[in-house]
Amino acid sequence: MTGVEPPYRRIAAEIRRRIDLGELRPGDPVPSARRLTREHGVAIATATKVLALLRDEGLVLTRPGAGTVVAPAHRPSGPGTSTAAPRPGTAGAPSGPRRGPDGGEPELSRDALIRRAVARADAGGLGAVSMRQLAAELGTATMSLYRHVRGRDDLILAMADAVLGDAPLPAVPPAGWRARLDLLARAQWAVYRRHPWLPHVISMARPQPLPNGMGHTEWALRATDGLGLDRHVRWHVTITLMAYVRGIATNLEPGEQAVQDTGLSDDQWVDRHRDTFQRMFSTGGLTRMAALTGPGQVDIDLETVFDFGLRRLLDGYAALIEGRDGEAGPGR
Template identity: 40%
Template sequence: MAEPAEPPYVRIAAELSRRITDRELAPGDKVPSTRQVAQEFRVALATAAKALDVLRAEGLVITRPRSGTVVAPRRGGRAGEPAAELTRERVLAEAIAMADAEGLESVSMRAVAGRCGVAPMSLYRHVEDKQSLLLLMADGVYGSAEFEVDGAAPWRSQVESIARRLWRLHRAHPWLGAISPLTRPLPLRNLVAMGDKLLGALEALALPPLLHFNVHVLIYSHVVSLASTIDHEDAAVSETGLSADEWTDLQWIQHRVDERFMAELPHFARLFGRLGAMADGYDMDLDDLFELGLGLILDGVEALAQRTAGSPELYRETTPETPPGAPVSDLHVVLGATGAIGKAVTAELIARGREVRAVSRSAEGPQGFRADITTAEGAIAACAGAAVVYQCAQPPYAEWAQEFVGLTDTVLTGVEKAEARLVMADNLYMYGPVDAPLTEDLPYAADFPKGRARARVAEMILNAHKEGRVRASLGRASDYFGPGGVSTVLGPQIFAAAAAGKTARWVGEPDEPHTVAYLPDLAAGLVALGEHPKADGYAWHLPAGPPVTGDEFLALVWKAAGGRPRSASIGRGAQRLIGLFNPVVKELGETWYQRDRPWVADDTAFRAAFPDHVKVTPHEEAVAATLAWFKQRV
């Protein structure tokens, strides 16, 4: 019986293997493409592809970006040659070389170990896992570049130098952008250091802060987006065996000679038609495109810097809902305008020249507007036509748990109907007991009725923002004092008493630091949130002065009051006793955790986001102004 014929792809694979073994094709040489194999051996493309797959399976060839399919490096060194010591530096060097040659997807712990000639587990003594390996690779590449510039050189020369070095780096290592994409940048030390130098080079333009940072992001994105095409092209070459020019010619040559097709594209025809200026085709040069784009960006930045010089309002922070140039109402509505915070916010808005509607049940003052915002109809009427609504209204303290959620629901209805932004005057109750400085990312852990109510209110507002019903932010403050602050724990117990020459009493442990907010500063912080759409969607701790102990605060009060100091503190036992006769003091029992330990609100986030809108009056000045107001009422 005759033996079965050998399949053609096996015969072809054997011949190509012989050429590799006999070094007719040396390591790194390009292997004939699928088309070339098909033509040489007179077989179908599928048969040629199958032959090359056999060589890949045997490890004789590899697919390498920018080269296509090439002969694989020979394994092992010379006989008796000692293996190089395995170090983190060697691991990273091999991994980077692999990513450069074969693409990031080729990098794995096993593959890198193979290049190093060691078992895969050996790598774990030097890098924790693949993700750590990738981050170390990227940071190492950025660290290998020299981004230092002459600080005395013109700003444009400095920026061009940094951008060109970054371009060369990404040109050589196009996988870099995939590890730290523009929208999810990683804190790679050397990448951030490069960004810092770029920001420094741009400082000479004196751009507004947000524009300054955005320009630095734009320059980085110009480099990364162009370099990413190299990575995509490498993959396409590996897959098709065609260069970009060859592929483009195959796709478009028939259309360029099709007069009917070109007739529908007159502008393309002028360029690429038979008589067009680019009839011979278009050769894309990424380096030329990079230089063109960089020049256009910097020309535009320079022009914008000249326009915004002395006029930062020409570059305003906007949101998709408030595009540049869109007509926007300037009406600012204050709900609860007769309360201490509402009055302070109204005064701050008037001082800034804003159109104000001060909403309350009594409609006090020239800006007064009467409405019952506990009903949907009243809230809609109160908010109608508003650009920003400041929610400073609240139920009686003892009724928070029963009424605050319902009030918030009607307010959200009014704000949503008006398509306005909402700023909520909030406090710190939702966090519950905390033994460290309070930050906005703390969980809502309050386990008492008022705290749970405040947590629910905050969740309602932020959820309404996430759902797209309203655009909202929350400004949070600790215990406050100031002119008009008659219903706070600091007002009657301290300022009213001192103004009348009576004993001023600090509620809580007198030697524990406590954040206190001054009403005008608190109001300025809320208005800043109302003026900046980027505040939307978040809770913010409003700026306040440094924490003070009860003893320190009382000393400031009596320094302003003059005369013999008369001070005392109300401890937990006294609070319970006084609470039998004083309902306000009685309610303080469930928040005593704020008074028997440090209670410090961290306002770092606000200060970082709105550095030009931080208003903090020195405690001594704030206490004196508050006491003067209370003395006028004695």
């Protein structure tokens, strides 16, 4: 078709407009390829072409450790545009931390830093969280961030605790150990779904100083009060439950990345490779797989796997608590 602008040119024009208006200033980071795929629903290849076009036009450049930023020598390119920078308080002025009373270093709070870092991780994964890039976005010096966090590792832990705190558990728990553990597991799953980078931060092997995370652990331990289980069993019930949720959740981010990289949904990916799979079934002796992937769709995705596994895990806990598996009871 003629007269239809390719998606990458349309997206590039939008970023170019923001640069011309001063919404993105020299040195400011521009949206990453991963962020463009999220915001515009395009494949990673299309997003990469957007940045390549802007780079070819001299509007952006790549800085080691900072990513793709607006080029320092850029001037508005459209007819009738002004070369003057937008004045503070005008519609074209970039948003950011307010300047201090003396007009110097911007005011910055720990919470604002953490929330900005969470937004970057949500858009581009943990790799997008850089102290230098955060400082550039917040309009402050990199060293000023260290007044609020000891370093990147400390910041990432603070991000994890902040998002866990965004899903508080009810003050009055439901009746019964199973309902309480089920509620906790699904609350954590929901947090992982909103922040796919989070399961890659949480450690099951080494306790982390996360007040909100420790509150989840306390909730799980309280759920097993009065059941006649010793502390060894109660700790294993708690940690196994949370490790199960986290383990399934580690697949969320790679799954999203695969969709962005290929531009195909999971169903579209299977459809595209169906013939290849069928050949493998028929020539590789995979008779059970062939039989169970015949006519009629089987509804399997991370949600159904999570739900199925959680129910079976809690069934196992019920057998343990009720003493039906031969290993239940105090001291076992």
